[in-house]
Amino acid sequence: xxxxxxxxRGSIPSPGPDTNRxxxxxxCVAVESAAGALVIIDMGTGLMHLGNALMAGAFGKGKxxxxxxxxxxxxxxxxxxGFFAPVFVCGNEFTVxxxxxxxxxxxxxLEGQMDPNFSPLQTLKNFSATFDxxxxxxxxxxxxxxxxxxxxxxxxxxxxxxxxxxxxxxxxFVYASDVGQPTESGPTPExxxxxxxxxxxxxxxTYHPEDQATRRNRGFSSYEDAAAAAAAAKVKRLVTFxxxxxxxxxxxxxxxxxxxxxxxxxxxxxxxxxxxREGDTLEI
Amino acid sequence: xxxxxxxxRGSIPVPGRATNRxxxxxxCVEVRPKGGDPIIIDAGTGIRRLGKSxxxxxxxxGKGxxxxxxxxxxxxxxxxxPFFSPMYRAxxxxxxxxxxxxxxxxxxxxAQNRAPYFPVPLSAMxxxxxxxxxxxxxxxxxxxxxxxxxxxxxxxxxIAYRIEVDRAVVVYCADTAPFTDVLLGxxxxxxxxxxxxxxxxAVAAELAQMRAGVVALAKDADLLIYDxxxxxxxxxxxxxxxxxxxxxxxxxxxxxxxxxxxxxxxxPLRSDDENDKILATYREVVRAQHDKFDLxxxxxxxxxxxxDE
Numbered sequence: 001x002x003x004x005x006x007x008x009r010g011s012i013p014s015p016g017p018d019t020n021r022x023x024x025x026x027x028c029v030a031v032e033s034a035a036g037a038l039v040i041i042d043m044g045t046g047l048m049h050l051g052n053a054l055m056a057g058a059f060g061k062g063k064x065x066x067x068x069x070x071x072x073x074x075x076x077x078x079x080x081x082g083f084f085a086p087v088f089v090c091g092n093e094f095t096v097x098x099x100x101x102x103x104x105x106x107x108x109x110l111e112g113q114m115d116p117n118f119s120p121l122q123t124l125k126n127f128s129a130t131f132d133x134x135x136x137x138x139x140x141x142x143x144x145x146x147x148x149x150x151x152x153x154x155x156x157x158x159x160x161x162x163x164x165x166x167x168x169x170x171x172x173f174v175y176a177s178d179v180g181q182p183t184e185s186g187p188t189p190e191x192x193x194x195x196x197x198x199x200x201x202x203x204x205x206t207y208h209p210e211d212q213a214t215r216r217n218r219g220f221s222s223y224e225d226a227a228a229a230a231a232a233a234k235v236k237r238l239v240t241f242x243x244x245x246x247x248x249x250x251x252x253x254x255x256x257x258x259x260x261x262x263x264x265x266x267x268x269x270x271x272x273x274x275x276x277r278e279g280d281t282l283e284i
Numbered sequence: 285x286x287x288x289x290x291x292x293r294g295s296i297p298v299p300g301r302a303t304n305r306x307x308x309x310x311x312c313v314e315v316r317p318k319g320g321d322p323i324i325i326d327a328g329t330g331i332r333r334l335g336k337s338x339x340x341x342x343x344x345x346g347k348g349x350x351x352x353x354x355x356x357x358x359x360x361x362x363x364x365x366p367f368f369s370p371m372y373r374a375x376x377x378x379x380x381x382x383x384x385x386x387x388x389x390x391x392x393x394x395a396q397n398r399a400p401y402f403p404v405p406l407s408a409m410x411x412x413x414x415x416x417x418x419x420x421x422x423x424x425x426x427x428x429x430x431x432x433x434x435x436x437x438x439x440x441x442x443i444a445y446r447i448e449v450d451r452a453v454v455v456y457c458a459d460t461a462p463f464t465d466v467l468l469g470x471x472x473x474x475x476x477x478x479x480x481x482x483x484x485x486a487v488a489a490e491l492a493q494m495r496a497g498v499v500a501l502a503k504d505a506d507l508l509i510y511d512x513x514x515x516x517x518x519x520x521x522x523x524x525x526x527x528x529x530x531x532x533x534x535x536x537x538x539x540x541x542x543x544x545x546x547x548x549x550x551x552p553l554r555s556d557d558e559n560d561k562i563l564a565t566y567r568e569v570v571r572a573q574h575d576k577f578d579l580x581x582x583x584x585x586x587x588x589x590x591x592d593e
Contacts, residue, residue: 009299012297012363012364012367013297013298013329015298015299015308016304016307016584024297024299024300045298048296048552072400073400074402075401075402080296083295083296112401115395116440116472117392118358118359118395119359120358120440120525122472123472159399159400218403219403245367
């Protein structure tokens with residue numbers, strides 16, 4: 001699997017010189033399987049740039065196919081959709097998996113973003129590509145272009161967000177963004193079991209613990225939570241992700257340095273720490 | 285008054301090195317009458333930093349008043365509102381003005397804040413919010429400022445605002461297509477219309493009337509802020525997208541006899557270097573034509589004092 005980060009920021013895009021190194025686009029990660037299948041996770045503003053890159057290949061000719069996994073439908077995870085060039089090319093095929101409990105509910109949520117008051121597209125029906133919406137059932141694996149995907153629901157403030165475990169040829173990548181802990185006791189045994197032995201665990205590291213303490217109701221993790229989960233689940237690599245919109249590059253540097261110490265303190269010295277940065281790729 | 289730009293980008297925010305100088309935040313302009321409360325035009329992502337700056341004033345203590353004029357409710361003009369800090373402080377007064385819609389404005393704005401899209405409903409934001417429906421052509425007051433508006437040529441309709449205060453005039457014209465090729469309104473236009481055929485007379489007349497309204501609104505303005513998302517060639521390829529280009533903005537500025545024209549609502553993928561080039565090119569055009577107005581291009585942080593300061 002090859003993973004590429006197109007958007008790594010939380011809540012709202014944060015342009016400006018002080019976010020140049022990590023990037024200011026909201027959540028979007030692309031996974032390419034060894035067999036060449038494309039899985040896109042979340043549709044933040046990074047999706048526009050992924051789409052523009054895809055247009056150089058099969059998607060530009062209307063021969064592209066991809067699976068889109070949605071962790072949840074807060075704006076920063078869907079706001080790139082209207083700017084994703086491949087959906088305006090006839091012949092491209094997208095299968096979208098996400099929350100909502102039923103395809104109708106999820107499609108209705110995505111349709112809400114295209115409401116004519118807010119979007120000149122007016123409705124999803126104006127897309128040219130096929131856009132097949134399905135609802136995930138937690139714990140029931142499904143196929144995404146040859147990759148095996150399992151979803152798990154995590155608390156996220158007053159709502160929940162899905163984490164995805166993606167497996168191919170015995171290798172595994174877990175995407176766990178927007179993970180809120182219900183209490184200060186850290187990750188639950190069920191969450192740790194879901195992350196267990198992953199080759200790569202991408203985990204929400206929105207906050208420093210002191211910022212999280214004043215905003216616990218927002219349902220985001222600190223680097224401490226991520227380090228605790230990674231160490232307990234004995235993952236090989238931990239990817240930091242979904243940085244707070246107010247954090248400068250220097251602030252994120254500090255998150256990563258502290259995360260390294262937190263891993264070491266929890267017996268995770270062997271775990272490689274990889275900061276998600278827009279444009280970077282990671283091979284498993 | 286002072287005019288300050290907090291977001292100058294169209295369509296979608298674009299972080300990255302290529303936009304460091306002009307800025308990647310979507311539409312937001314602050315008009316600050318001398319000693320008065322802020323009048324904010326549009327609530328794109330630029331309003332987030334404006335909100336933080338306002339929290340250093342009376343808004344921190346819940347004693348601030350702000351008026352927000354919305355040109356239209358497309359995402360790039362409203363998406364910053366849930367991140368506007370003064371809304372989260374009890375006692376602050378926030379007046380939102382926007383064009384009258386089929387549904388009440390509060391319902392339109394509530395939609396952005398509701399589950400499953402955003403964790404904090406509008407009703408849970410602590411500031412006192414009031415919604416004011418604006419009808420195109422009407423005139424109203426915000427403090428000492430006189431505000432006038434007129435309709436623009438944009439899908440689902442946008443309106444332009446003229447603000448007069450402190451013996452100066454600023455006019456905000458975004459988003460709009462030129463008034464020559466296609467009349468944009470409620471219908472979704474699937475494909476670029478053919479520009480070879482003459483327009484039906486009734487459509488041409490309506491567009492001409494709309495254009496006359498814009499010229500009248502901008503008459504003798506000290507500053508005209510105008511949607512120039514497109515180049516001329518891009519406009520010809522996408523006349524139905526509802527955006528204009530510098531040649532059209534210059535023609536309007538000339539007819540309206542404005543003192544300064546500001547290129548605004550830059551295309552998301554327009555790099556800083558490309559924006560520099562566009563500005564240099566059109567400064568030449570303006571000079572060659574002996575136009576009396578100055579030409580500037582909006583960037584985040586640009587502050588323009590007008591009239592009494």
